[in-house]
Structure formats: C-alpha cells, structure tokens
Amino acid sequence: MTTQVRNVDRLDILAAGVNEGSQELKPREEVNAEELGREVGAVLRLQGLKLDPNSIDIENPDDERMIINMGPSHPSTHGVLRLMLELDGEFVMRTKAVIGYLHTGMEKTAENLSFMQGGTNVTRMDYLSPVGNETAYCLAVESLLDIDIPARATWIRMMMNELNRISSHLVWLATSGMDLGSTSMMIYGLRERELILAFFEKIAGLRLNLNYVRPGGVAADLPDGWEDDIEVICDTINDRTYEYDTLLTGQPIFRQRMIGVAPITAEEALSLGLTGPLLRSTGVAWDLRRAMPYLAYDQVEFDVIVGTYGDNFDRYAIRLNEIRESVRIIRQCLERMPSGDYRSQDPKVTPPPRARIGESMEALIHHFKLFTEGFHVPEGETYVGIESPRGELGCYLVSSGGAKPYRMHTRAPSFTNLQAVPLLMRGGSMSDTVTVISTVDPVMGEVDR
Amino acid sequence: MITVPADAPAQAIWSEGRAADAVCFVRPDDYLATVRALRDDGFELCLDVCGVDYLEHPGRPLPEGVTGTRFEVVANFLSMSKRQRVRVRVMAGDDAPRVTSLFSLYAGTEAPEREVYDMFGILFDGHPDLSRILMPEDWEGHPLRKDYSVGSVPVQFKDGPGPR
Known part of the structure; x- marks a missing residue:
C-alpha cells in the first residue's frame, strides 16, 4: 500500500x-x-x-x-x-x-427550524451546559434583530449560566475523580449537581436541555422563593468544595497522577486555538466574561483563575476554583437581581399575554403566527462568542430575512480543544491517557453536533 | 473600527460587522496573505473556520467591489491584546470551491477545515490530511450544501404494506 x-x-x-x-x-x-x-x-x-x-x-x-x-x-x-x-x-x-459517532446534523436541522424553535436544537449540543448554548444562540439572534433585552432577563441569564457552569464542572470533577479510582468523588459530585438540576426543574420544568433562554428574554420568570433555594445552593456548594479539597487536592495518589502530567505551553495552546480552562492553565488570563464582557458580567466581581504549568493539576485546580467564583457571581445576582420584565415587550418576538388571547382576535392571530411561522429576522450575519465551561462557545448566524436561519454554525470549544489530545498524550504512559481525556473535558455532543 | 494591518493585500475589502466586529472580504488568492498580515498584527487565535453555501440566497448584502460566489469560507480571528474580533469571508468559488489552508499559520485549523471539507466539499490547498471528519468515509455528498436534501424516513400508515 x-x-x-x-x-x-x-x-x-x-x-x-x-x-x-x-x-x-x-x-x-x-x-x-x-x-x-x-x-x-x-x-x-x-x-x-x-x-x-x-x-x-x-x-x-x-x-x-x-x-x-x-x-x-x-x-x-x-x-x-x-x-x-x-x-x-x-x-x-x-x-x-x-470522531463523528454522535454526529446528528444539528447545523442542518437548525436551518429547518424557526428562530424560536432553534433553542431546542442548540441546547442539545453541549448537553452538560445547555444554558450556555442557548445563550450564545439567543445573543446571536438578538444581535441580528437589534432588540433590547430587559435587565432582569439579562441577570437571570447570567445566574443560570453560572449555575450551569457549576453543574458542568461538578460532573467533570465527578467523572474525572472516577477515572482515577475515586468513586466517592463520583457520588459527591453528582449529589451536589442534583441540587442545581432540581432548581432548574423548578424554574424551567426540565432538568437538562432546558430551552429556558429564548430570543427576547427567558421562558418564564423566577418562581416565588427562588432566593431561598439559591442561598442553600450557594452555601452548600461552597462548603462542599472544601471537602473536595480534603478528598482530592491533598491526596497523594491523585497528586501523583495529576502534577506534571501532560503539560502544554501557552504558545502551543494558542496555536491550536485552545480556549477555556485549557488555555488559562498555561497562564494566559483570557476569560471572555472579563475580557469582552457580555450579559452583565462587567457589573459583577469575580476573579479569573489562571494556572502556571499547564498540567493536569492546573486544569483541575482551575475548574475547582471556578466553582467558587461562580458561587460568588450567583450571590451577587441574588443581591442585585433587578425587578421588571423577564422578556422583551417587543411584540415582534414576544407573544401577547394569555389573558389577551381570550378577548382579542388580533392577539390570537399574533400568537398563532408567532408559533407557526415564527418571526422574521433581518438579513445579515453575526458572530457571538461566550465563555462556556469548556471555552469560547461561538454562534455564527446568517439570516436571509426569513423566519429560519439561513446558516447556523456553532464554534464548539470541545471540538477545537480535542486537537490538543495528541500533543498532551505524546510520550506519556498509557494510564495517563485517561487523565488527559478527562482534563481536556470534551463533550461529544458538542464535538460532533 | 479596526486599523487595517499595514501589510494586508490591497485587494482585501474591510467593513464593519455587527457587535463591533470587523469583517474582511477577500478572494482566495489574497486569503493567506491577509491572514498572515492579521497574525503578524497580533491576532493570536484563529477561533474557527466554517463554510456557508449561498445557493438559495444569491442577493446577500455585500460591500461595493465584492462579487459574491456560491461558497464562502468564514474564518474568525481574535486578538487578545486588542480585544478585537475579525471575520474573514473568502469568496471560495461556485463550482469547484478551493481555498488555501491556514494550517501553516494556525495549526488549530486542522479539524475545522476538515469539517468544512466534509460538510461543503470545499478543498483546502496545503492541508496535511484532508479526510472526512464527522461523516463516514464512504458517505456520498456534502450534507450542509443547500442542494443536499434533508431526507425523510417513510412513515408507516395503517393501510400501507407492513414491514414484513
């Protein structure tokens, strides 16, 4: 041959x-x-x-x-x-x-769904952080529509994004703990994640694939008593991260499998287009929430966690500390959550209230048109990038002026980050492949789309 | 608005996109030179390369002097030092779309360019290993082209012939 x-x-x-x-x-x-x-x-x-x-x-x-x-x-x-x-x-x-074993043609599907339906499609890409996908998509649609989003909707989105970041990092801690033989970490990580998923269920009705962030705002307002739930979540998870420290950070076997294993330099990471915790572990303090703020991240205080050596342990430490930073952001959302509308009152994207539909024919037609044909988006193209738990999640959206996207492309962080795997594994031992895959943290739904 | 890099080819046309992004329109011949100028100008990251098939939307808005082709390759660049994004839109051609690979400048474009080849059939000169990435190797056609139909699964009706 x-x-x-x-x-x-x-x-x-x-x-x-x-x-x-x-x-x-x-x-x-x-x-x-x-x-x-x-x-x-x-x-x-x-x-x-x-x-x-x-x-x-x-x-x-x-x-x-x-x-x-x-x-x-x-x-x-x-x-x-x-x-x-x-x-x-x-x-x-x-x-x-x-790769390609989970390819389901989501970008093609997006071209056959209206802008309103698109959220249900993109939310299934990165199934560990569905809110991030929806946010990137909705920000792109809103950038083309040129509509204003009420402050409360923006803050709800931000809070949901951070909750989702915590739940995604918890799954990461759980599974990578299990990869290294720490089955107790698996149980603890999923136990804490359950708190957040239960809260999601209370808000959006679903635990995963929420379709909660919609073009124009969010699907529903926060229910009564959400403040108490958030306080419990913040306190519990913040305390538990210190238990994980006891369980993993100082654990000799864990440290030997992590410290100095699979290092990557900043030049290599930039050349390969890596973003997120992988890039930050090399010492590049690049976090879109801080560097190019979207939503209301310029109004909250948090630290960007940066590593030094770019090894497995740095990537672990960054994710663990990002959980604590997310808790900080969520606490600020709790204190400063503005009142007002939870979605835009622009009739172009928002259906009339339920009470109006019963008494007004026009309202009924309006509602019907919005959910059958959908709203038309002015022609143009836009790219919006947000910081998902895995790196820069971008949405490139082209509209031809119709009710469906002409082209929707997702810049999936896992897809690009996966290119680092051959470099990270080179020369390492077979048993380290497991830790490399887990610290790169690819979500295959997003890689294959 | 972006300051255009000094050594960018004169044929490239720059305009302003939404969300404070800069957009640059180039022909395939000037693509590599433009991207090299951008990289030397401090655009450290090539975030993404994707394709668009404008078969069903030929009259898209383009700045003066740009002739639209059916296929476009869209590459997104990010400068961390300037906090600026640039989108380079390459008019890749109509029938046999073919552009230069960015692999020699940004090694991270290897997988995205394979995806564009897989989904649109756009060829990349200088790519080290241009094979399908998401679809099986023996797949026919390029699924994200607009003339590639979505397909359907036959629905079993009550009176129709059964599966056996």
Whole structure:
C-alpha cells in the first residue's frame, strides 16, 4: 500500500476513498513525515517551533510498536470518543482521535427550524451546559434583530449560566475523580449537581436541555422563593468544595497522577486555538466574561483563575476554583437581581399575554403566527462568542430575512480543544491517557453536533 | 473600527460587522496573505473556520467591489491584546470551491477545515490530511450544501404494506 495522505494534490485518492481507513491512524510505514509530524503532535509551525522532518523517526518500524483502538464506547472516553493509539510498550507515541459517532446534523436541522424553535436544537449540543448554548444562540439572534433585552432577563441569564457552569464542572470533577479510582468523588459530585438540576426543574420544568433562554428574554420568570433555594445552593456548594479539597487536592495518589502530567505551553495552546480552562492553565488570563464582557458580567466581581504549568493539576485546580467564583457571581445576582420584565415587550418576538388571547382576535392571530411561522429576522450575519465551561462557545448566524436561519454554525470549544489530545498524550504512559481525556473535558455532543 | 494591518493585500475589502466586529472580504488568492498580515498584527487565535453555501440566497448584502460566489469560507480571528474580533469571508468559488489552508499559520485549523471539507466539499490547498471528519468515509455528498436534501424516513400508515 502506498502513501495514503489525502490532500488536494491527489484528487484521485480523495475521491476514491471508500472505507473508514483514512480517518484512522495508519502504520508508520504508510505515512510521510508531514502527516507523522501532525500526528505526533509536532503541529507547531510558528516561529521558533518549526517541525524538523529529520527529527522524526519514520523509517524505523519496530516490533514493539502496536496500534490499538480505544473507544468509541470506552468508559473513560466520556461518550463516544474513539482514540487510536500507537504504543511503544507502555508509552503512547501517536494518538489520533476519530470522531463523528454522535454526529446528528444539528447545523442542518437548525436551518429547518424557526428562530424560536432553534433553542431546542442548540441546547442539545453541549448537553452538560445547555444554558450556555442557548445563550450564545439567543445573543446571536438578538444581535441580528437589534432588540433590547430587559435587565432582569439579562441577570437571570447570567445566574443560570453560572449555575450551569457549576453543574458542568461538578460532573467533570465527578467523572474525572472516577477515572482515577475515586468513586466517592463520583457520588459527591453528582449529589451536589442534583441540587442545581432540581432548581432548574423548578424554574424551567426540565432538568437538562432546558430551552429556558429564548430570543427576547427567558421562558418564564423566577418562581416565588427562588432566593431561598439559591442561598442553600450557594452555601452548600461552597462548603462542599472544601471537602473536595480534603478528598482530592491533598491526596497523594491523585497528586501523583495529576502534577506534571501532560503539560502544554501557552504558545502551543494558542496555536491550536485552545480556549477555556485549557488555555488559562498555561497562564494566559483570557476569560471572555472579563475580557469582552457580555450579559452583565462587567457589573459583577469575580476573579479569573489562571494556572502556571499547564498540567493536569492546573486544569483541575482551575475548574475547582471556578466553582467558587461562580458561587460568588450567583450571590451577587441574588443581591442585585433587578425587578421588571423577564422578556422583551417587543411584540415582534414576544407573544401577547394569555389573558389577551381570550378577548382579542388580533392577539390570537399574533400568537398563532408567532408559533407557526415564527418571526422574521433581518438579513445579515453575526458572530457571538461566550465563555462556556469548556471555552469560547461561538454562534455564527446568517439570516436571509426569513423566519429560519439561513446558516447556523456553532464554534464548539470541545471540538477545537480535542486537537490538543495528541500533543498532551505524546510520550506519556498509557494510564495517563485517561487523565488527559478527562482534563481536556470534551463533550461529544458538542464535538460532533 | 479596526486599523487595517499595514501589510494586508490591497485587494482585501474591510467593513464593519455587527457587535463591533470587523469583517474582511477577500478572494482566495489574497486569503493567506491577509491572514498572515492579521497574525503578524497580533491576532493570536484563529477561533474557527466554517463554510456557508449561498445557493438559495444569491442577493446577500455585500460591500461595493465584492462579487459574491456560491461558497464562502468564514474564518474568525481574535486578538487578545486588542480585544478585537475579525471575520474573514473568502469568496471560495461556485463550482469547484478551493481555498488555501491556514494550517501553516494556525495549526488549530486542522479539524475545522476538515469539517468544512466534509460538510461543503470545499478543498483546502496545503492541508496535511484532508479526510472526512464527522461523516463516514464512504458517505456520498456534502450534507450542509443547500442542494443536499434533508431526507425523510417513510412513515408507516395503517393501510400501507407492513414491514414484513
């Protein structure tokens, strides 16, 4: 078999591919230096980090090397991530992530749903932080519509985003704790998350995939007594994070599996387009909530947590401390929640109140049109980025002036962050692959969309 | 409004987008030079590369001097130092869309460009491994093209022929 590197210089190969083969990791004798360089993680062609093809041992197939397959349904791949690993004994030489097992064509689906229905679609992308997806999508729609959102709706959105960040990081703590053998962390993480999901159920009626943030505001106002629930959540979770410290942070086995494992530098992270905790672990203090504030993040106090070494432990510490910072933000939302409307009173996006529908034919027609045809959005294109628990979550929206998006593209942080996996795993031991996957924290629903 | 990088090609057309973003329209020939100028100007991150098929919306608003093509490649750049976003819209062509890969400048565009190839069939010159990424390797067609139908599952009616 000849070299099967696929590029536009060899259109015949590009067209003739009839199996899954070229998405997979190929044996060393079948790849050229360039592709090998990419696969070993030497992806950096920036100044001073040039790839030297001679430094890669290409002509040396060794009997000790083998390619094994991990996933797609491996418990530690957090979904359906499939990794092909080239092992030299116990050490990982090359890694290739094969994705697409959860691809459901959500971007195509979005083109066939009205702007109002789109929320139910995007909320299923990153299923651990549905509110983030809805917020990015709704901010993009509102940017095209050019409507004003009442302050209360903005603050509710912000509070829900932070609650969701906590629940997402708790699942991360739980699953990565379990990956390292700490089953008690699994139970504790999910126990605390349950508090937040129960609160979501009280507010939106659903525990996941809320469709709570809608173009124009939020679906419903906060119920009576929400302040008490929030206080319980904040106090409980803040206290419990110190229990996690006792359980994990000082634990010798946990520290040995985390500290110094799979480091990444800031240059590499920027070149690969990483965002979120992965980028911040390298010392780059980049958080969209602080740097380019959206919602009302410029009015609340919080710290951006930054690491130093870019290793597993930094990524763990950042997520743990972000939970505490989110609690701080939620407490400020509790104190300063403005009164007023929870959604825009612009009749273009908001249906008339229920009482009006019974007495006015026009109101009935208005309501009917809004939920069958939907509202028309002026033509144009926009990009909105927000800080999801995993990094920059962007929504690129093109409207042709109709009631459905002409094109909706989600810039999924997990999709881009997954490109760091080959680099992080290179040279590490087989047992560290599990911690690398878990600290990169890909959500496959968002990777494959 | 963005200050245009000094060494950006003169053919690139700059305009202002919504939400204080800058938008740059280029032809495929000037794409790489424009992006290189942006990178040297302090745009550290290439966040995203995506495609758009304008088959059903040919009369989209474009600034003067830009001839729209059916396919567009849209690349999003972010400068952390300037806190500025730039969106580069490349007129990729009508029948055989083909642009230069950004892999030599931003290694993180490897997966997004494969996704654009997979979904739109837009070719990227200089990409190290242009294979399908989300769809199976033997899939026919490029699903996000506007002439690719959504498809349907036959519905079983009461009087219709049964599955057996």
